[in-house]
Amino acid sequence: MTHLLQHEALQHREKQRQQLLNRFFSYIAFDTQSKPDAQKSPSSIGQLRLAEHLVEELEQLGLSEVKLSRHCVVTALLPSNCGSKKTIGFISHLDTSPQMSGKHVKAELIQEYRGGDIALGKGDDYISPVDYPFLQQLVGDSLIVTDGNTLLGADNKAGIAEIMTALEQLIESKVPHANIRVAFTPDEEIGLGMDFFPIADFICDWAYTIDGGEAGELQIENFNAAGVDIVIQGHSAHPGDAKDKMVNALALACDFHQYLPKNEVPEKTAERQGFFHLDKIEGDIEQVRMHYLIREFDAAQFKLRKQQFQQWADQFMTKYDLQQRFHVEISDSYQNMYEVIRKVPQSLELAKMAMQECGITPLLKPIRGGTDGAKLAVMGIACPNIFTGGYNFHSKYELASVQGMQSAVDVIVKIAVLAV
Known part of the structure; x- marks a missing residue:
């Protein structure tokens, strides 16, 4: 009898695994790459197509309050089946990174990775x-990779597939669970989608973004972030007759950049170190536009970084007498979500407990970036970030561990159960 029960359990687990994979492969077929500098959300039609598909799937699963907002945010509710008053939210984003194409993704499933190099396509x-030492920890896992021409889309379609599969498992198992709200958002990669988030349709005690990396990853803090837009007005003249006439905006841009510390940049910082980053520069002699990112975990240090940047700009304008030619605007982008999460410690403790009961060691790491959870925190909802089992996001070397993805499903289900 024991062997029979074990066999049935293995068969059931394999069925769940296949449901998860089927969902993931169907979602990555949608080209949902967001478009930088978009003025509206969703920034791409593929995101709307995936959102409509998810609405149909949620309705088929029997969820209530299924809605698709005019800005492409999908929300739904799985009511508690035991009268629980607690409501927990789960969020993943629809879009993939603008940094790499997500069109015509051709994924390959590698059963039981045995180590060594993984060839991508033909x-x-x-x-x-050698380049990615974490692979040594994935020996024995089944891995999903691309053919080397696109990103995979694990960021964040793995998260969507995990949430949807967890919902299905909660419904089928009839295990007592809390109220569960879900949301799938557009344009996370360009920081736009949460500007139109329908908070009235996502009332919950706290939430989790399912948008992290390796199994066990649990994140409760992220950068404070600001952007700096600079416009330098030059004056063109024929190079042969330019003396005392030409004002070269390109040369001025190069000179200004020298004011910034060379070691406080992304490529030379890690963990909790902040930075200044020249993200974009474009123009000609007549006009140059520059865009910088300012990032820092500590709120006081973040304020100092912004003040320092403004001081450099003022010094530069004075040195070159550019008051009418040099324009600087510093604007905040998002805040460290820890300031909200620390006021709701149970959101962290519940996630840690769920992972531990699933046999997973929680790995607390800061996010050197932002998530939808950071913007949700500004709206008053604590929102830690949980792993998806994906790696190497935003590149053609992106991959996902099937076992890691299954573990994410297990943790979502366990959180729903423990929250009762």
Whole structure:
């Protein structure tokens, strides 16, 4: 009898695994790459198509309050089946990174990775444990990779597939659970989607974004973030007759950049270190536009970084007498979500307990970036970030561990159960 029960349990687990994979492969077929500098959300039609597909799937599962907002945010409710008053939210985003194409994704499932290089498609590209040492921890896992021509889309379609599969498991198992709200948002990668988030349709005690990396990753803080827009007005003249006439905006831009510390940049910082980052520069002699990112975890240090940047700008304008030619605007983008999460410690403790009961060691790491949870925190909802089992996001070397994805489903289900 024991062997029979074990066999049935394995069969049931394999069925759940296949449901998860089927969902993931169907979602990555949608090209949902967001478009930088978009003025509206959703920034791409593919996001709307995936959102409409998810609405149909949620309705088929029997969820209530299924809605698609005019800005492409999907929300729904799975009511508690035991009268629980607690409501927990789960969020993932629809879009993929603008940094790499997500069109015509051709994914390959590698059963039980045995180590060594992973060839991508039929070309010469490969993922090597020499470049990515974390692969050594994934020996024995089944991995999903691309053919080397696109990103995979695990960021964040793995999160969507995990939430949807967890909902299905909660419904089928009839295990007592809290109220569960879900939301799928557009344009997370360009920081736009949460500007139109329908908070009235997402009332909950706290929430979790399912948007992290390796199994066990649990994140409760992120950068404070600001953007700096600079416009330098030059004056063009023929190079042969330019003396005392030409004002070269390109040369001025190069000179200004020298004011910034060379070691406080993304490529030379890690963990909790902040930075200044020249994200974009474009123009000609007549006009140059520059965009900088300012990032810092500590609120006081973040304020100092912004003040320092403004001081450099003032010094530069004075040095070159550019008061009418040099324009600087510093604007906040998002805040460290820890300031809200620390007031709702049970959101962290519940996630840690769920992971531990699933046999997963929680790995507390700061996010060197932002998530939808950071903007949700501004709206008053604590929202830690939980792993998806994905790696190497935003690149053709992106991959996902099937076991990691299954573990994410287990943790979501366990949170729903423990929250009762």
